[in-house]
Amino acid sequence: MPKVVVDVMPKPEILDPQGKAVHGALPRLGFEGVAEVRQGKRFELLIDGEITAAVLAEVHAMAERLLANPVIENFTVRVEDPV
Template sequence: MPRVVVAVMPKPEILDPQGKAVLGALPRLGFSGVTDVRQGKRFELDVEGEVTDEVLARVHEMAETLLSNPVIENFTVSVEEPVR
């Protein structure tokens, strides 16, 4: 069964307090070399049949309507091969 992934991230101009909290915690936990962290959401949608342009358009509509807030978030839609 094919999987379509919607990755949702805050727009660059939007403050990301969760990302800043993670960025602050990393050095305290002994991790160095990270200069910025942005936290987002990932939705994995298993779809029936082939992933056609129509299916991707429908997922794009889902992302705009329910999965993201287009005012403050950007999203990408991609297709992953199922793990066997």
């Protein structure tokens, strides 16, 4: 079954307290060299049938209306290759 992935991230101008908390914890755990952390969401949609332009347009509409808040988040839609 083909998989479509929607990645949702806060817009760059939006504060990301969860990302900042992770960024602050990394050095305490011995991890160095990370300049910034942004935390987002990933949605995996298993699609019945073929991935067509119409299917991708529908997933894009899902992301705009439900999966992301377009006021404060950006999203990308992509087809993930089966392993």
